[in-house]
Amino acid sequence: MSASSKERKTLDERQQMSDLERLRHSCAHVMATAVCRLWPDAQFAAGPPVENGFYYDIQLDHHISTEDFPRIEEEMARVVAEDAPFEKVVVSRDEALALARAGRLGATGERPAPSAFKLDLLDDIPPGEEISLFRNGDFWDLCAGPHVARTGECRAFKLLSVASAFHKGDKDRPVLQRLYGTCFGSRAELDAHLVLLEEAKRRDHRRLGRELGLFHIDEEVGQGLVLWKPKGALIRRALQDFITGELDRQGYAQVFTPHIGKLGLYRTSGHFPYYQDSQYAPIPERDQLERLADENCSCAELVNGLEQGAYEGYLLRPMNCPHHIKIYASDHHSYRDLPVRLAEFGTVYRWEQSGELGGMTRVRGFTQDDAHIFCTPDQLAAEVQGCLGLAKTVLGVLGMHDYRVRLSLRDPDGDKYVGDPANWAKAEAALREVVETLGVDFTEAVGEAAFYGPKIDFIVRDVIGREWQLGTVQVDYNLPERFDLTYIGADNHAHRPVMIHRAPFGSLERFTGLLIEHFEGKFPTWLAPEQARVLPISEKFMAAAEDAAGRLGAAGVRVSIDRSADKVGAKIRLARLDRVPYMLVIGAREIEQGTVAVRHRDRGDLGAMPLDDLVGTICTEIANRSLGSAGTG
């Protein structure tokens, strides 16, 4: 499917634009009018409404920067004040072509240069479909609409950012400047939205990760390589323990395998050299390197030799499957043994493009909560069901309900797929049947399947609205074939098992990043790196504080003592900034009464209670993996 056909909406869909989308789309025209007045040689491509605003793609020699925003906004305000009507004019294709050739579309007057992008967009309009222009004052644009009545309605607007984008999302087409803005029905709504954007920044896992001491990414270590600091590691351990418990219950076997493998392994799997652009470069063997150096071989010769298998080397693994496959293949299997479920927190390395890296959500080295299930075709549906149930359980325990499920199918016209069409049909039917029983909404995405099989993905949004794939369940007919995997069936003949790749978290890095944003750092007690902090009123009560912390620690609670010379108010402030769920204040009063004064991160002052009561409360909360008040926001 080409980008343009994916993006192009039918006329019907366009007419169904919501009021807000209509306003924003109109504001995009207002912005284009202003840009056109300031830079008459600007060429416009497409300018649609998007989720939180609108953009217009512009080709212009002048590089628009944020410093230009005030003058563009001023000009926009003028266009709004003029309150020109948006007038729709239906034209014939020939008329539209003539106007575009005269440079009159996306313009405030005729120009020597044709409206090249508009000509291109005209080409995409199917024969027979109505072609319309919209005019506001002098500004004429090829546009199906709809629009608001007058420019005066676009009062509450703001330019947000400028970025680049390829024309029609195609990297072989020209790079355009994409100017983003937003528009609301009222100034108050706009202001509320801008406040929301600011709040979103405060939830950003990169910021919280630093403030809470969870992880660090160091230039000298390498881009996209996450260092889990002690507090982040505690969260990860809690997650791994949680998932391990679920795997034990569901009959998985845990394995451990190395992070590298010989190139031949990946030639067999098909990942080398075919996908080498997204892998770290191979590690050639030392004696081979020395021999080549002696022969004054060039780099290109080395690369060619590695690709063709003339010399051997190792690869940082881009996925765990081949190792698990080799474990499966190391034994003979009867149909009675199946399914074989091999699980590992497996670390993989992928050479993601530098512009795509960010925080923990897109990294170059990450650990999947991976497992591979080898089963008979008949077992496939039940196994997939188990996987989906696990993913759903995991998300449910964490209070993450704002996700969508995507059933990714093959494009029947595509040629990138491997395997028997009958198997595909069977697998797709099985996945659809299972996902329907899951009790969540799902969408089907044709053409999104992996080349080796269909899959089901769990997709969540981050704090700035970007969608990320987390958990995934993928059916694979390809690798069992390539590695010639077999099991002996009841008929005493060798049969090909089906493989399922699945990872309910996706990767611990991405999942933890999204979890930080989901909880705004306020992890439920079972995940909180520091579950309780003892705050002695003064140093005089340090012994009592030590005693209380000792008893909490003995009960398995992660507890610390604030030994600073600060007053209680300051200690509470710091503990709250660190998002510690339970604060225990200890002073003369508590010692006399044999209690501790408890304050909860979200619930405030809980009053005095015997320490044993509190230990019981906290331990129950941890054992139940209770969400408490976390995750409700």
Added chain:
RNA sequence: GCUCAUGUAGCUCAGGGGUAGAGCACAUCCUUGGUAAGGAUGAGGUCGCGGGUUCAAUUCCCGCCAUGAGCUCCA
């Protein structure tokens, strides 16, 4: 990888052709306190890295590296 922007103390940021500043954090001391910031003093910087222009560059120019937004990509 592409376009644009950014890079000054651990963090958030101000400044600006004549080798640097604030707040917070940190250290020491005073204070020993009652539920979101007690006070004083001090330490801390090759102004991302490398070139160039200049008598002089952290400041201007170029290249690189990193970060951010968007695009493209994600087996």
